[in-house]
Amino acid sequence: MATSMNFSRGLNAELVQPYDFEMLRDLRPFLEEYWVTSFLIVLIYLLLIFVGQNYMRPRKSFSLQGPLILWSFCLAIFSILGTVRTWKFMGTLLFTRGLQQTVCFANYIDDTIVKFWSCIFVLSKVVELGDTAFIILRKRPLIFIHWYHHSTVLLFTSFGFKNRVPSGGWFMTMNFGVHSIMYTYYTLKAAKVKHPSMLPMAITSLQILQMVMGTIFGILNYIWRQEKGCYATTEHFFWSFMLYGTYFLLFAHFFHQAYLRPKSKAKSKSQ
Incomplete structure (x- = not known):
């Protein structure tokens, strides 16, 4: 522990200074217990999907344009802030200490900035379940990849946080980066603002x-x-490899169905 803390202090001095809000009370003890609760949250989430879809089936869809814009905008801002802080930290660590240091994670997990954003990151996975509520209430198609991804990311993030899974820093950093773009797109789409096709x-x-x-x-x-x-x-390797593997297959299949298959159909019809 002393080695980690010394490393952390040296890292902060050399690389990225924490802001005052990043030095708030450490939520790690609470969130380590939350690992068990995450299973219950996912169970309730899946149950509410079933109940919500049945409730909305005979009813008209809600527009919810205003709430959706606000929801997506708030998550976009949050993700952008997380991206700026974690990418700056991980990027500087990568170029000053090497790839192995960033992948092994253990030496910098107790850094103030990492502790703060990893705690917030874990909690954000619960908040993001609200995406599904908008889909159900607006009666949009709820595809398997959506609820599977939300459920398993919540569980794996909790598991990784509790067990200090190596390379968790990159998992958080990459996720922040993708979500910053994704929720910005959702905001523009909900507001019906023109965006790149x-x-x-x-x-x-x-x-x-x-x-x-x-x-x-x-x-x-x-x-x-x-x-x-x-x-x-x-155990760490097995679960991370299994989840990343299934995510890759699902997103690759979605990419093919959404962006490649329609083009091939249109081409065959024109011929």
Whole structure:
């Protein structure tokens, strides 16, 4: 612990200074207990999906344009702030201490900035379940990848936080980055503001890239698990590899269905 804290203090002095709000009370003890509660939250979430869809089936859809704009805008701002802080930290750590230091995670997990944003990141996965409420109340199609991704990310994030899963810093950082773009797009779409037509495809491409990078970081961590400062178990590797693998397949399938298949159909019809 002393080594970690000394590393943390040196890191802050050399790299990124924490803001006052990032030095608030540490929520780690509470959130480590939350790991058990996350299963209950996911169960309630899935139950509410079933109840909500049945409730809305005979009823007219709600517009909810104003609340949706506000919701997406708030999550976009939050994700952008998280992106700026975590990418600055992880990027500087990468170029000053090397890739292994960022992938192993153990040496910098007690840094003030990482502790704050990782706590907020875990809690944000519960908040983001609200995305599904808008889909149900507006009677939009609720696809499997949506609720599966929301459920498993919440569980894996809680698991990773409690068990200090190596490469968790990159998982958080990449997720913040993709969500900053994704929720900005959702805000523009809800407000009916014109946006680049390629933006949805770009977001899905970034999500697929995130899954590829996450798998690579997991493999590197497993390879380096015997190195001093690295902390990896077979359980960590198995679950991260399984989830990133299923996410990659699901997002790749979605990409094909949403952006490639319609074009091929249109082309065959024109011929």
